[in-house]
Amino acid sequence: xxxxxxxxxxxxxxxxxxxxxxxxxxxxxxxxxxxxxxxxxxxxxxxxxxxxxxxxxxxxxxxxxxxxxxxxxxxxxxxxxxxxxxxxxxxxxxxxxxxxxxxxxxxxxxxxxxxxxxxxxxxxxxxxxxxxxxxxxxxxxxxxxxxxxxxxxxxxxxxxxxxxxxxxxxxxxxxxxxxxxxxxxxxxxxxxx
Amino acid sequence: xxxxxxxxxxxxxxxxxxxxxxxxxxxxxxxxxxxxxxxxxxxxxxxxxxxxxxxxxxxxxxxxxxxxxxxxxxxxxxxxxxxxxxxxxxxxxxxxxxxxxxxxxxxxxxxxxxxxxxxxxxxxxxxxxxxxxxxxxxxxxxxxxxxxxxxxxxxxxxxxxxxxxxxxxxxxxxxxxxxxxxxxxxxxxxxxxxxxxxxxxxxxxxxxxxxxxxxxxxxxxxxxxxxxxxxxxxxxxxxxxxxxxxxxxxxxxxxxxxxxxxxxxxxxxxxxxxxxxxxxxxxxxxxxxxxxxxxxxxxxxxxxxxxxxxxxxxxxxxxxxx
Numbered sequence: 001x002x003x004x005x006x007x008x009x010x011x012x013x014x015x016x017x018x019x020x021x022x023x024x025x026x027x028x029x030x031x032x033x034x035x036x037x038x039x040x041x042x043x044x045x046x047x048x049x050x051x052x053x054x055x056x057x058x059x060x061x062x063x064x065x066x067x068x069x070x071x072x073x074x075x076x077x078x079x080x081x082x083x084x085x086x087x088x089x090x091x092x093x094x095x096x097x098x099x100x101x102x103x104x105x106x107x108x109x110x111x112x113x114x115x116x117x118x119x120x121x122x123x124x125x126x127x128x129x130x131x132x133x134x135x136x137x138x139x140x141x142x143x144x145x146x147x148x149x150x151x152x153x154x155x156x157x158x159x160x161x162x163x164x165x166x167x168x169x170x171x172x173x174x175x176x177x178x179x180x181x182x183x184x185x186x187x188x189x190x191x192x193x
Numbered sequence: 194x195x196x197x198x199x200x201x202x203x204x205x206x207x208x209x210x211x212x213x214x215x216x217x218x219x220x221x222x223x224x225x226x227x228x229x230x231x232x233x234x235x236x237x238x239x240x241x242x243x244x245x246x247x248x249x250x251x252x253x254x255x256x257x258x259x260x261x262x263x264x265x266x267x268x269x270x271x272x273x274x275x276x277x278x279x280x281x282x283x284x285x286x287x288x289x290x291x292x293x294x295x296x297x298x299x300x301x302x303x304x305x306x307x308x309x310x311x312x313x314x315x316x317x318x319x320x321x322x323x324x325x326x327x328x329x330x331x332x333x334x335x336x337x338x339x340x341x342x343x344x345x346x347x348x349x350x351x352x353x354x355x356x357x358x359x360x361x362x363x364x365x366x367x368x369x370x371x372x373x374x375x376x377x378x379x380x381x382x383x384x385x386x387x388x389x390x391x392x393x394x395x396x397x398x399x400x401x402x403x404x405x406x407x408x409x410x411x412x413x414x415x416x417x418x419x420x421x422x423x424x425x426x427x428x429x430x431x432x433x434x435x436x437x438x439x440x441x442x443x444x445x446x447x448x449x450x451x452x453x454x455x456x457x458x459x460x461x462x463x464x465x466x467x468x469x470x471x472x473x474x475x476x477x478x479x480x481x482x483x484x485x486x487x488x489x490x491x492x493x494x495x496x497x498x499x500x501x502x503x504x505x506x507x508x509x510x511x512x513x514x515x
Binding site for chain 1: 198200202217224230231233235241242243244245246248249250251307311312329332336340343351
């Protein structure tokens with residue numbers, strides 16, 4: 001329940017926090033603009049072990065058999081205690097379903113990382129421009145990645161598929177140019193003979 | 194907010210060299226996205242759990258990709274202008290490049306910040322917000338949304354735990370001695386004079402007296418800002434003026450050293466009986482541009498800052514003290 005200076009980590013006195021836009025850290029003189037919200041004053045939630053203890057005839061937690069069930073998972077129906085219940089978007093989940101959804105990408109809210117295959121395809125397609133011997137594998141790989149991951153969900157934020165299209169077009173152009181180059185070499189060799 | 198995409202973007206979406214950080218406001222949470230070109234990582238902050246937002250003014254030397262592109266275009270114009278369209282186009286290219294450099298330096302030194310969110314678990318930086326104006330705009334929207342969800346703090350709120358460091362003791366600490374504005378004013382005038390002389394020296398009919406005078410004036414234009422920085426180092430009122438002087442010292446130093454080196458090259462090439470490349474002369478012009486733009490800009494901004502900030506701050510008082 002205190003605000004800290006983001007430069008020196010000193011605990012800021014109330015009168016500094018109250019200064020808002022004109023706050024200066026008394027310890028390191030950092031110029032700060034501070035906004036505080038009611039969550040700062042809210043006491044930390046404490047679980048009373050006595051309240052969680054199970055009594056005869058009561059349902060127990062699926063994961064802690066000695067604890068009283070406080071809710072049921074909205075996905076699988078398992079009973080869970082107050083410690084295990086995870087609330088996401090107003091729905092109660094059990095830890096097993098959360099882990100399952102996180103690994104299987106069934107709940108976008110739990111995702112913390114996504115690979116941008118469209119950017120990779122574009123990068124692979126443009127790489128041969130800088131390093132021409134990689135033209136054949138690079139352009140083939142770009143086409144493969146674009147087709148393979150076309151329907152794979154990309155970024156969480158809005159993103160059009162122009163990178164996939166550009167990667168395919170660049171890769172096809174490179175293949176055509178490579179074909180013409182090989183054709184010209186063959187013609188030259190034949191002409192010499 | 195649409196049903197398909199329930200986020201609203203906060204702050205700029207400017208790609209930087211090394212990645213892109215964006216901030217998105219959802220119905221009940223804030224989504225911080227870090228894009229490293231091939232992978233995106235996400236951090237979510239529940240709006241009910243944000244305890245405080247802290248914006249700290251500091252130097253942030255971020256390099257936006259658009260700025261780099263603009264510099265590259267100006268550089269190409271400057272180089273190609275030497276060969277094709279005469280020195281005017283080249284001069285304009287170097288001038289634009291100088292302005293871009295000065296703008297970036299001033300934006301990085303004066304208008305930059307870092308923003309942090311504090312929750313019960315820890316403090317997190319929001320790297321997407323690094324320019325103060327856009328950060329304040331974004332934080333205002335975020336603040337309004339948090340207030341909608343959490344409500345407003347009572348007027349007489351207090352934090353009993355923070356009484357340990359004795360805020361009264363800190364408040365009662367004697368403020369530092371306020372420095373006189375004389376040295377910063379003289380430094381600004383010296384910068385103006387040096388810019389004027391540097392312009393006069395380049396004219397074809399320059400008086401020898403002015404040429405010899407320009408050397409000590411340049412020396413003074415570098416030394417006086419340094420003295421002003423040292424003399425006002427403990428005074429918060431001169432914070433922005435000090436930054437301006439740092440910019441000026443670096444720009445003038447770079448321009449003069451660069452000018453000396455390039456002139457040395459030109460003389461060496463001419464002594465060898467070869468014509469000196471036009472790009473050398475054009476680069477010298479750029480250095481003059483940089484010198485003059487920096488000096489005039491810093492001199493003018495410094496005087497304005499001295500006139501406003503120094504008078505507005507009440508002497509003998511910590512600015513955030515109640």
